[in-house]
Amino acid sequence: xxxxxxxTGLLLGLALACAAGIAIIEVALGLLGRPAWLVDRSLxxxxxxxxxxxxxxxxxxxxxxxxxxxxxLLAQLAPRRPRALDVRDDxxxxxxxxxxxxxxxxxxxxxxxxxxxxxxxxxxxxRGAKVTAAVPPGTxxxxxxxxxxxxxxxSVEELRLAGRYRPAVSVRQAKERVN
Amino acid sequence: xxxANRFWLALLGLLLAAAGVVGLLAAAGxxxxxxxxxxxxxxxDTVLGRPDLWWPVIFVVLALLLLLGLWIAWRExxxxxxxxxxxxxxxxxxxxxxxxxxxxxxxxxxxxDLRRVPQVVDASVRxxxxxxxxKLVARVDTLADADLDAVRQGSEDVLQRVQRxxxxxEVNADIRLRPTRREAPRVx
Numbered sequence: 001x002x003x004x005x006x007x008t009g010l011l012l013g014l015a016l017a018c019a020a021g022i023a024i025i026e027v028a029l030g031l032l033g034r035p036a037w038l039v040d041r042s043l044x045x046x047x048x049x050x051x052x053x054x055x056x057x058x059x060x061x062x063x064x065x066x067x068x069x070x071x072x073l074l075a076q077l078a079p080r081r082p083r084a085l086d087v088r089d090d091x092x093x094x095x096x097x098x099x100x101x102x103x104x105x106x107x108x109x110x111x112x113x114x115x116x117x118x119x120x121x122x123x124x125x126x127r128g129a130k131v132t133a134a135v136p137p138g139t140x141x142x143x144x145x146x147x148x149x150x151x152x153x154x155s156v157e158e159l160r161l162a163g164r165y166r167p168a169v170s171v172r173q174a175k176e177r178v179n
Numbered sequence: 180x181x182x183a184n185r186f187w188l189a190l191l192g193l194l195l196a197a198a199g200v201v202g203l204l205a206a207a208g209x210x211x212x213x214x215x216x217x218x219x220x221x222x223x224d225t226v227l228g229r230p231d232l233w234w235p236v237i238f239v240v241l242a243l244l245l246l247l248g249l250w251i252a253w254r255e256x257x258x259x260x261x262x263x264x265x266x267x268x269x270x271x272x273x274x275x276x277x278x279x280x281x282x283x284x285x286x287x288x289x290x291x292d293l294r295r296v297p298q299v300v301d302a303s304v305r306x307x308x309x310x311x312x313x314k315l316v317a318r319v320d321t322l323a324d325a326d327l328d329a330v331r332q333g334s335e336d337v338l339q340r341v342q343r344x345x346x347x348x349e350v351n352a353d354i355r356l357r358p359t360r361r362e363a364p365r366v367x
Binding site: 002005006007008009010012013014015016017018019020021023024027031048049050051052053054058059062063064065066067068069070071072073074075076077083084087093094095096097098099101102103105106108109110113158159 | 181184185186187188189191192193194195196197198199200202203205206207208212214215216219220234237238241242244245247248249250251252253254255256258312320321323324327328331349350351352353354355356357358359360
């Protein structure tokens with residue numbers, strides 16, 4: 001999403017610059033009495049002179065503006081995964097954080113240390129991580145869940161993350177190995 | 180950077196949606212708004228009535244929009260975590276010359292030092308601020324199961340060496356630890 005936002009910003013900036021640049025050139029050409037470069041002046045003049053709110057093209061543009069605007073707004077307001085989580089540090093000259101994907105990898109690695117775990121997936125959020133582990137058929141998931149809660153919890157404690165951070169563990173029996 | 184992008188894109192979305200709703204209500208005749216053709220005619224009359232005033236104003240506004248667009252595009256294209264890096268800084272200036280510091284050389288040396296810390300797989304350092312307390316941004320990739328306290332201690336030793344090299348009492352550092360699947364290089 002951050003990359004999408006940057007690309008959107010880049011494209012909007014370039015579009016604004018291009019539109020303003022073309023407008024400057026067209027206005028200058030018009031003032032100098034020269035023929036237009038890209039924009040058909042008479043067509044623009046005629047269209048704007050006859051434009052009414054209920055013009056079908058304008059209504060479509062307005063509908064598109066509402067849809068795009070709402071999508072943009074919702075996309076920005078939706079909660080987002082953190083990029084990194086702050087680590088407690090007493091030194092005021094140091095700001096230490098752990099990358100969210102790095103945290104996921106670390107917790108996944110810790111979960112995989114359990115001999116009963118075939119595969120594990122971790123999703124780090126702002127206040128907690130969700131660990132999903134797969135065990136072979138016939139293994140008691142509750143027992144593995146208890147062990148993983150302990151080991152993953154210890155791993156999180158070792159990190160000394162700022163604020164409360166709760167790992168949640170779920171275990172399911174799997175036929176296939178998951179990553 | 181990300182927070183600023185979210186803010187202005189949300190604001191843009193809100194303005195677009197609001198303008199669209201107002202336009203659709205006007206199209207439906209629910210609110211009394213001047214027709215676009217009338218607004219255009221009035222604007223054209225205003226500009227043509229005082230061309231010596233309005234054309235320069237229009238040019239200035241368009242030029243500002245052009246600059247704004249270029250600035251936004253440049254900012255999005257060049258933004259990096261922690262801000263732009265510092266180039267060459269002047270440490271001292273005497274009658275016979277001056278002493279300068281290439282910040283990228285210091286950052287490169289610190290990166291190489293960090294890579295030698297046990298359990299560190301890769302590292303990169305940038306100097307993003309210089310002054311009485313220079314600021315460094317470091318990304319440190321570690322083994323997935325690395326002892327992060329030991330890595331932090333090792334990073335601290337590197338920062339102490341940077342302080343001595345630059346000749347300052349303290350440096351601010353933003354250290355991002357990133358456990359990875361990668362293995363430590365066999366030869367250091």
